[in-house]
Amino acid sequence: MLKSFAFLLLLCGTALAADSYDGYKIYDINTRTVFEKELLLRLSRNADLDFFDLPRSLEAASRVMVQPKDQVGFEQLLQKFGVEYSVVDEDLGVSLRQEQLENQSQRLMAQRSTARSISFSAFHRHSEINAYLDELAAAYPSRVSVQVAGKSYENRDIKTITISNGDGKTGKSVIFLDAGIHAREWIAHAGALYVIHQLVENFAANSALLKNYDWVILPVVNPDGYEYTHTSTRMWRKTRKPASASCYGTDANRNFDYHWGEVGASSYSCDDTFKGQTAFSEPETQLVRDLLLNLKGRGKFYLTLHSYGNYLLYPYGWTSALPASWRDKDNVAQAGAAAIKASTGTKYTVGSSTNVLYAAAGGSDDYAFAVDEFPISINMELPAGGTGFYPTTAQILLYGYETWTDIKAMRQKVVENY
Template sequence: MLLKAFSLLLLCSVALAADSYDGYKIYDIIASNAFEKQILLRLSNNMDYDFFDMPRAFDAASRVMVQPKDQAEFELLLQKFNLEYAVINDNLGDSLRQEQLENQSQRLLSQRSASRSISFTAFHRHAEINAYLDELAKAYPSRVTVTTPGQSYENRDLKLITITNGDGKTGKKVIFLDAGIHAREWIAPAEALYVIYQLVENFAANSALLKDYDWVILPVVNPDGYEYTHTSTRMWRKTRKPVSSSCYGTDANRNFDYHWGEVGASSYSCADTFKGETAFSEPETQLVRDLLLGYKGRGKFYLTLHSYGNYLLYPYGWTSALPTTWRDIDAVAQAGADAIKSGTGTKYTVGSSTNVLYAAAGGSDDYAFAVAEFPISITMELPAGGTGFDPTTAQILPYVSETWLGIKAMAQKVIEEF
């Protein structure tokens, strides 16, 4: 009977994936000079091509997903301009179905065997994440507080966990961490959960991080989009509030009101980088705004988790100019990069968003730094898995444990300096 129920669960989960991605190809393209880089930039403006990344370095491949109807034309364009490319996945749909089956299997196993509702062998649904936070609040009432400061557009609870050392002191400095602004970046909420696990359930080893600081963590900023990637469209990026009769969602990381819409964001509502009809048009970004402003003066370190690309990025995203205090932020980011390289050999690129990746105004990191006055504000782009945004379940624990090395080192640096 259990086997039958398990099989039914798997079949239902596959049936829910309305966008199958059958025949979609993933390409890696090398631009060997500035002209070829400009060709790629022009191609990335075509909404028919989903560019996963666009590295500045000439030796780093740009990755793009192309649907079947556009592949012949796309390959002809690459050949016309003598761009070197390789097909790294010739049927994304097959890969995603296999990954989904494995994830459902691991979720079921963790629910049967784990003492808590969360494991690091599966990507968990939003309700499971919220349940884990509630379990921690019940199990560790002196050190954990869980609140619901608001709901998403589709009325999902955005739960916030505040972690202390239980000494009862109020008004401590704050490290604020969030994840899941972009729906398809599943490894980011997984990392937020791992940070929570380390601070709460592995408290003895990490108590120094909580002596003078409280940690405030919002593990899924965009739960509507996150759930949509589990049930319908795996590569969905935006929120889910309707914008027009045919287009849904806003890029929440282009929706913050600091140089909003000036560069690196689209005014076209169907685009993945749509900036929103107005700044803070989304209830999810309004909630993050209000939380950040509420910690003004106490907030010392804002860290937002994304994927992918092995980057530690800091302001500004709207200009190549640097803040006057950029060296302070750089030192913290470098501490994280050094800790990860020393621990696992993985290399991270450190620098301002515009200078080492691309210009994109309206991001949460710029807002946290310039408006909410967090002196250290960093975006952490975790490594690629699978074809980029789809790490396997086997990659979760290695990735989150590695990333924790960097987060812990950055927090220690902030605690020492601020």
């Protein structure tokens, strides 16, 4: 039966790389049966269809971006099989231009109104984020240090910030947080900055969170891709190192060397989920690998920020089987979800990556847990904004607050056990 939509799977073309996205539509698809969910899973393997969200639950809608040339065939296919759908954005190009204008306006206002390089009323560029880290290191030298952990493929500085309580003690346990593995997930970068702001500039209220624990935060894992989303292609996901003669970039969250390439990753260099020519083929993932390795034994909690979908996910991503210690991770994630629900009413779904969403091997969270022995490793998928990856600037503070609420609660659970 599924053969009848094979024509869609054979559509030619590279992964989405339009600059304007004029005429692109965003669809929500409501699946009611296992067959309908399987149909979407098959369709998601087509590089011309960009599935933003593909949860396993039949109750949860899937969201997909479709190019103008494919829309008639796509709708006819769904209609043929009686799959319910709705168009949530008739023209993504118009929406993205509105977002760009709004963000630029807010950035200019922030530059005039604050002494810092960033605010929480705009999404900031990579250079502004790095400048903010340096400003904090200069203002709070006893509690903050900033290092250039390495360079991106396009030679941008990738910086980490280490935050302590200033007591001078070494060898403490560490919480490691990163964001921006996927370039288009701007709210993840903003969430990491909000955490840094709270730990450093709101230290008096949060000093207990730094007792016996240092925090190492990498707010932009993939600066080349992030800059590309600001200057050229807003929905770009991957790194920017050439992957073949005609295509650029690797999905950095399929590039870690733990069950690399086994499932949920593409071998086709133009696909958004391209796993890379080899494990750790990207300088950005090599950098994260080395940072985590250097923390082996001290690292107690690895948290990676993504968007979107209101999920708190833990290993494994390569199999539906659960690690022996899965209850420890579940307890931590459930504490975070409960804290957000009590604070703002927002609901987060908790579970292993494969069982809640889909199988995807080569992720940083699996690697941090299984190889670098972080006992708690969690992927936080922040909420959608607009129709997916572009929250309004007015939503930054709310999502930052929710992220911070979640992290504080999860940190407390980690401290109780580790």
